[in-house]
Amino acid sequence: MLGPDAAADAERLATLARASGATTCLVAWPAGVDGYSALEASADILSANRVRLALEFFPYGALPTLESALAACEAVGWDRCGVLLDTWHFFRSGEPWDLLRSLDPEQIAIVHANDAPAMVSDDLSYESRHRRLPMGSGTFAVAELVSAINSLDYRGVISAEVLSTAFREQEPLEGARTLMDAFRTHWPVG
Numbered sequence: 001m002l003g004p005d006a007a008a009d010a011e012r013l014a015t016l017a018r019a020s021g022a023t024t025c026l027v028a029w030p031a032g033v034d035g036y037s038a039l040e041a042s043a044d045i046l047s048a049n050r051v052r053l054a055l056e057f058f059p060y061g062a063l064p065t066l067e068s069a070l071a072a073c074e075a076v077g078w079d080r081c082g083v084l085l086d087t088w089h090f091f092r093s094g095e096p097w098d099l100l101r102s103l104d105p106e107q108i109a110i111v112h113a114n115d116a117p118a119m120v121s122d123d124l125s126y127e128s129r130h131r132r133l134p135m136g137s138g139t140f141a142v143a144e145l146v147s148a149i150n151s152l153d154y155r156g157v158i159s160a161e162v163l164s165t166a167f168r169e170q171e172p173l174e175g176a177r178t179l180m181d182a183f184r185t186h187w188p189v190g
Helices: 006-020 036-047 066-076 087-092 097-101 124-130 142-151 172-186
Strands: 024-028 052-056 081-086 108-113 158-160
Touching: 006 024, 006 036, 024 036, 024 108, 036 052, 036 066, 052 066, 052 108, 066 081, 066 097, 081 087, 087 108, 087 124, 087 142, 097 142, 142 172, 158 172
Parallel strands: 024 052, 052 081, 081 108, 108 158
Antiparallel strands: none
16 A cells, blocks of 8 residues: 555565565555655665566545556556556446557556446445455456457456455355356456
């Protein structure tokens, strides 16, 4: 999370990345934070350690759209910062399909795959953190999104991210099987 301690946080993450061999670090930019200088400082520290930032946009954050995240990544430099493309954020932000289809695969640092039911409240933070579903279990046009990303020839990491109160209550092995089955069904490896 970008904030007043971003440089110190980036130093700690660089240490962890060196120890683990990680090459990507996810970063969120919360609403109300002037994060450009923090983003730049984080990118300086992490890129010096061969770690690229994956910048997440979300409709209730400082970068509410894919377009705003692309502009921030461009400002920092694509070699140091790419977009974290989360399906929940893509659909809930009302992103244009043409923008998604126009991306260069190198602009995408990582993809988070998930689905969601129809919204029951206007609280996007709550909906995002407590009501996600495995791919193909909700209302998102998952097949169209998978087709769009596959057409880009993206070869990077695609990770299931199902933030859900109900899912957290499942036994971990059962939950992992559910996620993998949904992923294999709706995003087959080609």
